[in-house]
Amino acid sequence: xxxxxxxxxxxxxxxxxxxxxxxxxxxxxxxxxxxxxxxxxxxxxxxxxxxxxxxxxxxxxxxxxxxxxxxxxxxxxxxxxxxxxxxxxxxxxxxxxxxxxxxxxxxxxxxxxxxxxxxxxxxxxxxxxxxxxxxxxxxxxxxxxxxxxxxxxxxxxxxxx
Amino acid sequence: xxxxxxxxxxxxxxxxxxxxxxxxxxxxxxxxxxxxxxxxxxxxxxxxxxxxxxxxxxxxxxxxxxxxxxxxxxxxxxxxxxxxxxxxxxxxxxxxxxxxxxxxxxxxxxxxxxxxxxxxxxxxxxxxxxxxxxxxxxxxxxxxxxxxxxxxxxxxxxxxxxxxxxxxxxxxxxxxxxxxxxxxxxxxxxxxx
Numbered sequence: 001x002x003x004x005x006x007x008x009x010x011x012x013x014x015x016x017x018x019x020x021x022x023x024x025x026x027x028x029x030x031x032x033x034x035x036x037x038x039x040x041x042x043x044x045x046x047x048x049x050x051x052x053x054x055x056x057x058x059x060x061x062x063x064x065x066x067x068x069x070x071x072x073x074x075x076x077x078x079x080x081x082x083x084x085x086x087x088x089x090x091x092x093x094x095x096x097x098x099x100x101x102x103x104x105x106x107x108x109x110x111x112x113x114x115x116x117x118x119x120x121x122x123x124x125x126x127x128x129x130x131x132x133x134x135x136x137x138x139x140x141x142x143x144x145x146x147x148x149x150x151x152x153x154x155x156x157x158x159x160x161x
Numbered sequence: 162x163x164x165x166x167x168x169x170x171x172x173x174x175x176x177x178x179x180x181x182x183x184x185x186x187x188x189x190x191x192x193x194x195x196x197x198x199x200x201x202x203x204x205x206x207x208x209x210x211x212x213x214x215x216x217x218x219x220x221x222x223x224x225x226x227x228x229x230x231x232x233x234x235x236x237x238x239x240x241x242x243x244x245x246x247x248x249x250x251x252x253x254x255x256x257x258x259x260x261x262x263x264x265x266x267x268x269x270x271x272x273x274x275x276x277x278x279x280x281x282x283x284x285x286x287x288x289x290x291x292x293x294x295x296x297x298x299x300x301x302x303x304x305x306x307x308x309x310x311x312x313x314x315x316x317x318x319x320x321x322x323x324x325x326x327x328x329x330x331x332x333x334x335x336x337x338x339x340x341x342x343x344x345x346x347x348x349x350x351x352x353x354x
Contacts, residue, residue: 019292019353020346024315026293031207034217039206042221043198046228047191051236074189087181091188
């Protein structure tokens with residue numbers, strides 16, 4: 001079998017080649033100028049997209065309404081993000097039937113060494129307040145089983161890296 | 162927007178790592194998504210422009226689609242790969258779709274006529290421009306996987322493993338693709354040495 005013709009050896013890396021590196025840098029800068037012009041528009045359009053979401057039944061003074069699960073999650077996250085020494089990992093709404101609120105699971109990581117029970121209590125209280133505001137008189141009442149706070153991990157440094 | 166530095170959260174998003182930003186954005190934090198955008202979207206756009214032969218209009222559409230998908234699907238992101246890799250994977254798919262949709266068109270001048278660079282010396286600027294245009298032309302002749310591999314490696318600094326993850330192949334294949342891409346570019350750009 002005749003071996004394929006050997007290609008001339010290319011440079012080890014274009015990074016080591018000043019000319020190619022200069023051209024690559026020029027390529028980066030050239031496109032970046034255009035990006036500056038359009039980036040705000042691209043971001044705002046992306047954020048206008050809506051995520052698929054369950055509808056959860058709530059009770060307004062005028063009667064029953066439905067609230068997006070995403071709205072509940074966002075407001076609950078906002079509320080519990082004020083608890084120190086905690087990073088929120090996940091918020092999951094549980095429903096019964098088609099749209100009846102049944103409970104909440106909040107998964108967090110906590111700073112190493114901080115007492116976990118007071119943190120869980122604080123999170124549960126804040127979640128209760130937000131749920132009451134958003135859903136009206138909800139059932140079942142908020143308990144350790146209907147609002148479950150799960151500590152998944154611990155972190156030590158400020159950034160949790 | 163609902164949260165971020167300005168409201169209750171005491172930690173500025175600029176200090177938060179990518180994985181935590183992704184979790185926050187998945188839970189609806191628009192400030193976190195904006196920070197992800199500022200960190201990674203320019204590179205996504207660069208990739209799209211060069212994969213679409215300098216067509217900035219198509220590249221904008223592809224990146225718009227990629228970022229919209231990223232915002233919508235972030236709740237499904239589990240952190241199995243780096244956030245940057247996940248974003249590039251979405252971008253690569255959107256770019257590929259755009260390439261399949263496009264009609265073959267003759268390159269137009271406006272595609273390459275973007276604002277001049279920061280160089281003040283007209284001669285240096287002209288040389289810079291010629292060099293860039295030559296590299297764009299050489300890149301345009303590469304098969305798409307070689308071009309994608311080269312762009313992700315040399316312009317964006319991704320590792321072989323990250324490029325393989327982005328392009329849904331193996332690091333060994335990427336190594337071969339890069340070798341061939343570098344060989345072709347070395348030949349095509351030889352006159353500039």
